[in-house]
Amino acid sequence: MRDLLRRTRCAVLVLLLPALSGCDRGLDARRAAVCRRAVPALVPRDASVSLLRVGSGSSADSIRVDYRLTGSGDAAKARWIVCAFGPGSSLDSITTESGPVSGASVYLLRHYYLDTPEAVAADPAGR
Numbered sequence: 001m002r003d004l005l006r007r008t009r010c011a012v013l014v015l016l017l018p019a020l021s022g023c024d025r026g027l028d029a030r031r032a033a034v035c036r037r038a039v040p041a042l043v044p045r046d047a048s049v050s051l052l053r054v055g056s057g058s059s060a061d062s063i064r065v066d067y068r069l070t071g072s073g074d075a076a077k078a079r080w081i082v083c084a085f086g087p088g089s090s091l092d093s094i095t096t097e098s099g100p101v102s103g104a105s106v107y108l109l110r111h112y113y114l115d116t117p118e119a120v121a122a123d124p125a126g127r
Helices: 002-020 029-042 103-112 117-122
Strands: 048-056 062-070 078-085 091-096
Touching (some): 091 103
């Protein structure tokens, strides 16, 4: 019963928090969740992520996440990632303020992390 309640809460958070975290109207909620969930995998382990904005990227099939790190040596710097998507919510590429993330890293994120309970729990919109 507790597991069902926890899953229900997670589902509600995934559906409602993009709207509460400053997402653009009409933004694809699933794509926004995928992009947000990639952020914790790309920052130092000891850092905590504070979302600043989640919105459309520069291209039609992209999402941009602006965030700030806390608990890290470079905390004051605003950071961002842009996730480009193919059909549906298929993540094709990620670019950060430091440059593009390698194709192999995106593949590993997509296939072994982004849809796991750990990624859902680490989603910065849920904090």
